[in-house]
Amino acid sequence: MFNLVILLQSLASAGLRDAFSCPLSIPLSCSNSTPVADSCCFEYPNGAILQTQFWDYSPxxxxxxxxxLHGLWxxxxxxxxxxxxxxxWEISGSDSVSSVLxxxxxxxxxxxMQRVWKNLGGDDESLWLHEYNKHGTCMNTLSPSCYSSYTQYENAKDFFKIAVATYNKLPTYEWLKAAGITPSTTQTYTKLQIEAALTKNYGHSVYISCDSSNALNEVWYFYHVQGSIMNQNFVSIDSLNTSGCSASGIKFLPKTSSASTKTTGTTTTKTTTGATTTGTASSSTGFVTLTGNSGCLISNGKWYTTGTCATFTLEAxxxxxxxxxSKGYCSVDTSSGALSCASTITTTTATIFGYDTSSKAISLSGNTAWSAASTASGSAQVLVYAGNSYSVDFQLQFS
Structure with a gap:
């Protein structure tokens, strides 16, 4: 049997207290039968990590x-x-999550977080504070002693970064939509349909919850973790809980009103097959994702799968x-076709894009095709190009 105690003692004696110093041979959480205390390289006793999401339709x-996003537990x-x-470890007194970040x-x-980590009825800050103080302080590999040079609340900052990064890899709405499961006031679904759609993409069973009206309102994903949680080496596992919805007649109700945006104009875009789509677009903020692929665009305009999606402003x-x-305006290089966003790009040099609210596709000169030379993974930041000249094809969607 793997002797985790001896390994961790040797790490401590060597002075290796930083999360990224944990050896690759560390076993998965929940796989060791010997209790391990005060470890910076093994989550114990809370080794099952849950990423939880809300569907709040009323209000x-x-x-x-x-x-x-509900939390990371x-x-x-x-x-x-x-x-x-x-x-x-708690954020307390006059300090707030916003001020810490x-x-x-x-x-x-x-x-x-202001866009995706929402508290039902408002006061997002109180939800963030509750989630960290209640759950984040139980992640032993976020202990201040695990940092080589700790600054107050650094572990809280890391908790929020990891929670958002994990959430970004789990597009529940898109997975359900791909299986034909969309919000409706008349259509109902079976528990098997919903669980199968999510399991197909996640690779393991998930937990779903319904409210007293048998309407879907929450989804939980379960992981084990290898080494420190700061390394985000999560391994998907089956749900440890039994879903709480009825076997059939499950409602997936539309949100009665969406986040307010100001309608400012009309855009006409053309699909790659030549069909023209017209819709009223908005000046608003959102993420830019890639159809059929995980990850999103980050603030420099590149495709990234590990970390926080950038908030883009769509400006009429x-x-x-x-x-x-936050880096600046975005443009497509006229020679290479590469997309970039930078402080050196001004309103006069920024590219003018098309946008269709129906498909949510971003287009350039009527073409919604975009591509990359390789698929983004790990810490790689991959350039995105206008058109389909490269091997990985997709559309860019703003939502």
């Missing part, structure tokens, strides 16, 4: 085509949980739209 909360291996494990320069992360400009991130 409508968050975008109408997005399950919002460290449960015990048997399915129970601990809470408020380390009070000294801003102090670490995590403005993109904060903007993303004459008959089209500019795209803008």
């Amino acid at each position: 409508a909360t968050g975008p109408d085509d997005l399950f919002t 460290p449960d015990t291996c048997s399915g129970g949980y601990n809470q408020y494990c380390n009070p000294s 801003t102090s670490f320069g995590e403005t993109d992360l904060l903007t993303t 400009a004459g008959s089209g739209y500019r795209l803008k991130t």
Whole structure:
């Protein structure tokens, strides 16, 4: 049997307290029979990690085509949980999650959270604070002692980054939509249909929950983790809980009102097959994702699968739209066709894009085709090009 105790003792004696120093030979959480205390390389006793999402339809909360982030929970291996494990780690007093993230320069992360990590009825800040203080303080590999040079609340900042990064890899709404399961006031679905659609994409069974009206309102995904949670080496596992919905007659109700946006103009775009689509577009903020692929565009305009999606602004400009991130405006290079966003790009040099609200596709000169030379994975940031000249084809969708 793997002797985890001896390995961790040797790490400690060598002074290796940083999460990224954990050896690759560390076993998965919940796979060791020997209790391990005060470890920076093994989540114990809360080795089952849950990424949980809400569908709040009344009152409508968050975008109408997005399950919002509920939390990232460290449960015990048997399915129970601990809470408020380390009070000294808590964000308290006059400090807020927003002020903590801003102090670490995590403005993109904060903007993303303001869009996708929503509290039913408002006051998102209180939900964030609750999730970290209750659950984040129970992740032992986020202990201040696990940092080589710890700054107050650095572990809280890492908790929020990891929670959002994990959530971004689990597009529940899109997975259901691909299986023909979409919000409706008349259509109902079976538990088997919903679970099968999510399991097909996730690779393991998931937990779904319904409210008293038998309407879908929550989805949970389960993981084990190898090494420190800061390394995000998550391994999908089957749900440790039995879904709470009825076998049939499950409603997936539309959100009664979507997040308010200001309608400013009409755009006509053309699909790659030549069909023309017209719709009223909005000046608003959102993410840019790639159809059929995981990940999203980050603030420099590149495709990335590990980390926080950038918040893009779709800004009306004459008959089209500019795209803008925290880095600056975006443009497509006239020679290479590569997309980039930077502070050196101005309103006069920014590319004017088309946008169709029906398909949510971003187009260039009427063409919705985009491509890349390779699929983004790990820490790689991959250039995205206008047109389908490269081997990986997709559309860019703003939502």
